[in-house]
Amino acid sequence: GGTWPFCSARPTDCEQFGLDFVKSSKAGDGLLSCFSGNKVLCRPKTIVSAVLPSEPNELNIMTYNVYDFPYLLVTMGQRERICRIPSELYRNFWDVDILLVQELFMEGAVEQLNFRKMMKHYGWKYSTDTLGSRFIVSGGVAIFSKYPLFNIEFEVFAFTGFRLDALSPKGFVYANFEKDGRTFHIISTHFQAWDGDKLDKIRLAQGRQIRNFLNNRNISSEDAVIIGGDFNFNYLTQKSSIDQLFTNMDMTMVPIGGSLDTTFDPNLNNIVSVFEEPAW
Structure with missing residues (x-):
């Protein structure tokens, strides 16, 4: 620097x-x-022990909206925070096999050391590119993995709304990989944001587009298909819309293994109150 x-x-x-x-x-x-x-x-901070994959017959997946907004929109310490994410994942979630990322717009840390290089340093050696840009910023979605990724594809949603979402080509990235002799198909996605009936309909249409994409891949019934990301539905207050989303995608939600805790504190968390002083 x-x-x-x-x-x-x-x-x-x-x-x-x-x-x-x-x-x-x-x-x-x-x-x-x-x-x-x-x-x-x-x-990057020194690795004290090797990052190993999960146990046989176990697959650990995390989805993370990293909130890496472009400086064009807001300055809130995002670069300092993005730099810390790989090492914190290594320290606290070392057994995660696959990381599905959203809002990875800038991918920056410091000069010549970006988020992708740091993830590789800490054990997630394989990754897709970030969904490409045709507007002001990229689509922001990517996949990071401890296993080689194959048949990587990108698709931008045909149905999008307005507001800030119009600046980003939202969509999804697809890849497959093998673990313990079994093939897994995985998608990282980011749906339309903001509230409202019209925007709910756009989100449901985006779910159908993912389903159509998967139907055209001739995936074996023996393979596992996993879709993760930021769907921009509130699980606590929009249960009927979420049920319709899973119907559209012909998917089921995995059981919640623990408490479903959410927080929203703009008075103390400056990342929530994005126009206050930067915080990370």
Whole structure:
């Protein structure tokens, strides 16, 4: 880190991004040397033990809306927070096999060290690209895996609404992989946002599009199909809409193994109150 020609990077800057300081130098990355001050070299925190896949006959999947909004829309410490996610996953959820990501718009951390590189460093060595952009930002969905991913495909939803969603080509990314001799088909997706009957209908149509996509893949009845992501339905208050969504997708929801806790505290959580001071 450190911007040419007048650099002002400090060793403490690394910690701001959850990284370890290595050294300071005017040359830094070897591109353009600083006229004054220094650049600093940071690296991800050291791995103390190997990240292993889950036990046989077990598959652990996490879906995570990382809220990596472009600076064009809002500044809320997203880059500092995105830098910390891979190491926190490693420390607290090391047994996750597959990570389904939404709102990965910038993928940034610090110069020459992005989210994808850090995920690979911490054990999720395989990934899809992020759903591509045809508007202002990307579609923001991707898959990260401890297993090789095959037959990767991307699809943008035909039905979309307005508001901020119109800036992003929302859709889904598909891939398949093998574990313990069994084939799994997996999708990471992000549905239409905001409330309202018309937008509910768009979300239901997006579910049908996923179902049609899978029907055209001639998937064996012996294979498992898993769809995860941010569906933008409230499970506690929109049960009938969610039931209709699963009917449209010809899917069933996995049992909830534990309490279903939700929080919303804009007075203390600046990520919720996005126009306040940055927080991560």
